[in-house]
Amino acid sequence: MTQYLDFEKQLADLEGKAEELRAMAERDDDVDEQARALDQKAKQRLQTLYKNLTPWQKCQVARHPDRPHCRDYVRDLFTEYTPLAGDRNFADDHAVMGGLARLDGRAVVIIGHEKGNDTKSRLEHNFGMARPEGYRKAIRLMDLADRFGLPVITLIDTPGAYPGKGAEERGQSEAIARSTQRCLRLGVPMVSVIVGEGGSGGAVAFATANRVAMLEHSVYSVISPEGCASILWKDAEKMREAAEALRLTAQDLKRLGVIDRIIAEPVGGAQRDGRAAVAAVGEALTDLLGGFAGMDPAAIRAERRQKFVAMGAKGLAA
Template sequence: MTYLDFEKGLAEIEGKAEELRALARANSEMDVDQEALALDAKAAALLVELYKNLNPWRKCQVARHPDRPHCKDYVEGLFTEWTPLAGDRNFADDQAIMGGLARFDDRPVVVIGHEKGNDTKSRIERNFGMARPEGYRKAIRLMDLADRFNLPVITLVDTPGAYPGKGAEERGQAEAIARSTEKCLAIGVPLVSVVIGEGGSGGAVAFATADRLAMLEHSIYSVISPEGCASILWKDAEKMREAAEALKLTAQDLFALGICDRIIFEPVGGAQRDKDETISRVGEAIRGMLGEVDQMDRESRRAARRRKYLDMGSKSLVA
């Protein structure tokens, strides 16, 4: 288990409990059950207390937790007959973006998502979930495919933002993001999206301009990272806590503003504490969101989706 800064006390208690059990395994005559159970109870109570009312910065830390389930985990846990589709038919295949055909509840769908990787090698290969233009162009190709064959689109968002490198800019990063966002608004099939970790800037909007947007309880969705915001406004990245508060980037803030349509509650201690339960809850949310938009015809669905985003920021919505 990887512990965050504010979980140091929890790490000490759980570490002591594990030490006792390790000693008992080494010496069968030792009886440490009562002491270990007492520590477990203390750790459980502290875990509830720590996660009872997380501030925005701590939610950012949890959203970035390396042990949270990633796109690949959701694909393996929720979908069957997964068939990955690669490449943008123009430049390359971007490993930061997973996309392909699958079945959800035995229904054919197209799945697109950011994948960060789960170890050093895979994180470098996946570019830490930061997509290049070819990734967004691959997504556009898959959304076109879904629209042509009347397949719902499910997107899983988890990115710090689109990759800002020189090569990406030369290949039209901003244009690719804009085209992907445009495609989200143009397709007539159901499009539902879940922010499973970080929803960073246009890199997230390119997939999340959906009929329904859900966010995991401790996920974030923002135009810029708190560190980036602090660097611009205060010339000091260390003011990221103040920036996180000001950005209104939590699922709870965005639900209140009408940007997020539903919040998916996580197990106590975050998604990383019980991946299977989290994946199951995300599946239920996807099922519910698809049910909400399935009954609409293509033109009504497209019009409602466009109206949803045009209305964001209106006085009535903010109030």
């Protein structure tokens, strides 16, 4: 059953009426024709709606529970996936999954946030909010990739790092910083894709990569619109204004040079056709990884460093 967002109310009414008419169509050919007309109208409405999404609406789309999650990408894009668990220090963080796999026959290390797709799994995966042991697990996997010369692929979908007391006691900020540092020091290609939410340092710790891509309706920001509104306006209801100011859409970030590629989504968002969205991400990953053929570790590190130095210089100039 389709889950509609707040701004999709008119679309929901149209598709609902078309469904009711189709149920009556066996007894009346005229009704079937009316249903087809409503289907066409709903399709046009969907196209118009998703061509003109506001930043806040894109936030809602990025958080849609029916969007493909990390497990879906791993299942459909990778073969011979072998999960690796634990940080060899404290515990295994189920908000972060990762391991060894093959993409189009090429051995890679895959790391990603997993939110879960129902109440039970969301609680198990802590809604994709990693604790320190999740970042330390990622560092362990990046060490493994560097040792064996395997490219690293990360899939980001998190509202941010878990802000709980226990996480802070176990060194949350230090773990995020070390994960970011490990990304920068990798001597193998690293490609990151923001497939939903890219929230705060919890996302940057996995996305300090040679190439960063975003799905068309995903978002990437230093803070959530609600958090920003609470700090600046002391009112979380100002999230629409905050979303505008944060420049968190893929289109804004591509223009600012923060990301390298926008991956087109099916009309109506990845939640309407998950398989097509997953396939588009797979094509982008293959293409982006192909750009590093023949580069040695020193060149890969230097290119990644220059990418972020240039990004900072561009920001200061603006």
